[in-house]
Amino acid sequence: MKKTLFILATSCMMYSCSTTPTESNNPLLSEFTTEFGAPPFDQIKNEHYEPAFEKGFEEQNQLIKAIIDNPEEATFENVIVALDNSSPLLDRAGGVFFNLTSADNNDELQAISEKVLPKLTGHGDNIYLNEDLFKKVNDVYQKKESLNLTTEQLRLLDNTYKGFVRSGANLNPEQKTHLKEINKELASLGLKFANNLLGEDNNYKLYIDKEEDLAGLPAAYIASAAEEAKAAGQEGKWLVTLHNSSRLPFLQNADNRELRQQLFTAYINRGNNDNQFNNKEIITNIVKLRLEKAKLLGYDSYSNFVLDENMAKNSQTVMDFLSKLWDYALPNAKAEAKELQEMMDKEGKGEQLEGWDWWYYTTKLREAKYNLNESEIKPYFKLENVREGAFAVASKLYGITFNKLTNIPTYNTDVEVFEVKDSENNHVGLFYVDYYPRAGKSGGAWMSTYRDQKGDIRPLVCNVASFTKPTADTPSLLTLDEVTTLFHELGHGLHGLLTKCNYAGISGTSVARDFVELPSQINEHWAMEPEVLKSYAKHYQTGEVISDELIEKIQKQATFNEGFRVTELLAAAILDMNLHNLTEVDENLDVVAFENEAMNKLGLLKQIPPRYRTTYFKHIVGGYAAGYYSYLWANVLDADAFQAFKENGIFDAETARKFKENVLEKGNSEDPMTLYVKFRGAEPQLEPMLKDRGLL
Known part of the structure; x- marks a missing residue:
C-alpha cells in the first residue's frame, strides 16, 4: 500500500x-x-x-x-x-x-x-531527529x-x-545515534528480503514434458503454459511457476498428485531453502531490531508501538479479536477437511488429505455440491469486461467516468491509462492499470500512487496485479478470486482518486492501517451482485450474458471453503502478532521453529499453512508489521457498511454520497471511527461479517 x-x-x-x-x-x-x-x-x-x-x-x-x-x-x-x-x-x-x-x-x-x-x-x-x-x-x-x-x-x-x-525526537543524543543505526539496518534488511523473495519466485520453474502429466488441466491453461515455456526457450514443454495465476489453477486441477506436491512444497518453502534467497536470518534480525527500536521509544513490544496509531490501539485488543474469530473459523475448517477426506476415501487409494490436495479436492467438491466448475464460468470473466464492470459500479455510485487515454507514456506495453472525471466533467485524476505477471513484478496485487492529491493537485493512481495472461487464442479470463481482487484494488484506487484534502500528509490512503482496507473490501461486495454480474459477465466468444442459473450457483457457493480461507488468514495474522508481541528475543531465535510452535499451539490443521509463512511474509516486512489483522478488522467494517447499501439499495444515491463524503474523500483528516459513525450512524457490528463468511 x-x-x-x-x-x-x-x-x-x-x-x-x-x-x-x-x-x-x-x-x-x-x-x-x-x-x-x-x-x-x-x-x-x-x-x-x-x-x-x-x-x-x-x-x-x-x-x-x-x-x-x-x-x-x-x-x-x-x-x-x-x-x-x-x-x-x-x-x-x-x-x-x-x-x-x-x-x-x-x-x-x-x-x-x-x-x-x-x-x-x-x-x-x-x-x-x-x-x-x-x-x-x-x-x-x-x-x-x-x-x-x-x-x-x-x-x-x-x-x-x-x-x-x-521517530525519537525526545531521545538523548546517544539514543538518537543508535536509532539511526537501527533504521538504516532495517531498511537494508527489508530490501534484501524483498529481493530474495522476487529471486525465489523467478528462480523456480516446473517444466512438464509429458502430456499425460497435464491431465485435469483446462485447455486454456495448457496453452498458456506452453507459451510460457516457449518464451523461456523450452518449446515443446509446459512451464508452471509460483505466480498465483500459474500455481493456483495447477493445484486446483492437475491430476498428478506428485507434481502438485512438488509445486505446493516449493511455494510454502520460499525463503527457507538452502540457497542464495534464504530469508531466515534476515527476518530474525528484523524482529530483533524492531523490538530494540520499540523499547528505545518506550514500548514493551513492537506490536504496541505500531498499534498505538491504529484503531485497535494495543496488542491485547487485536489478540482478543483474532482469538474470537479463531473459535468460529477452525471448526469450519475441520468440517471442510473431513468432507474432503471423505471424498478421497471414496476413491479407494488410501491417501490422507495433505496441503497439496486441498485445492484439488475443494474444486471437485464444489463441482459435486453446486454443479459449478471454474472452467464453466471463466469464459464470462474476460478481464476487460470485468474491469469495465468495476468502472461502471464506481460510476453509478460516485458519478465518475473512466476514459482510456493513448497519449500517456507508460513503463510497459501492458500498462493502460484512464482519465477519471466527475459528474460535471471535471478532471479527478489518472488511473494506471498493470494487470499481467512478469519477471520483474512482485507477487500479489496492490494500489499505489505516482502523485498524491493535495488541494488542487489531482492524484496519479495505479493498480498492479498478476492476473492470468492472454494467449494467442484466448483473452485473459479471470477466476472468481481474480474478479474479486480487481474490484478490491479498484476500491483502494477510488480512495486515492476521490480524496479531497488540503495536505498530502493526510490525503487518500494515508490512514490507519486497520482502516485502509475498508474502501477496498466494501468494493468487493458489488462484484457478485446479480444486477452487477449481468452488466459485465458476458461470454468472451458469444457475448451471451451470464445466466440466472450460473449466478445462482455462484451465490450458493459464496461461503464454500470459507473455513479454510479465514483460518489461513487468521493463522498469518496471529503469526504476525506473535512475532511482534515478543518482549524479549532469544539470540538464537529460529523463526521457522517459532512459527511451527505457534501454529501447533493454535491447533492449526497440518493441511493449512498460514497464508504467508514467516520467510515470505512480505506484508510484515513492508507496511503491515503487527498489522496483517487489518484485513479481518476491516472486514467487520466493510460487511457492516455494505449492510447500509443492502438495506437502502446497492446503488442508493444517498448511501453512496455519505460513504463518499465521509470515507473516500476524507483521507486521514479525522479519527477513522468518527468518520465511520458519520457514515453509518453507529459503530460496526460483528454479525454481518460472520454471516458474510458463512461462519455462523
Missing part, C-alpha cells in the same frame, strides 16, 4: 549533492510537462534516479533550513504546512522509482535501491488550542507532532 512520499522520504537521510552532467536532461529534476503531469516514462532512464534523489535531499534540506531559520513566530503555515510541502522532488522521483521497483524491477534498479534506501532512511532520521526543527513543531503544537484550526489542520498538526515523537 501507498505512503505519501513525504512519509516515505522521512522514514528515510540528509544528503548533499553536486551538479552532475545529466542534470540538464534529467526529467525528474523539474515538474513534468506532460499532460496531467504524468511521469514521462519514455524519457526517464535508470541513470536519472540517483541524481534526482541527491537533488531531492538537497532541496528538502534547504526548505527545512528555511523553516528553522525563519525569525517569525512559529505558526501552522510556516512550520507544519511548510514541512508537508518540503519534498516535491523526492515525492516526484520516489513516486516513479518505488512503483517501478515493485512492478517492473531489474538488476540495475535493485542496485540503485541498495544505494538509495540507506540514504533515504538516514535523510528521514535527520529530519525527525533535528532538535531545532522539532522545537518549531512543538511550539505550534503547544498552542494548538488557540490557533482556530480546522479539524483537518488539527489532524495534520497532531500527526506531525506524533510523527516526530514516535
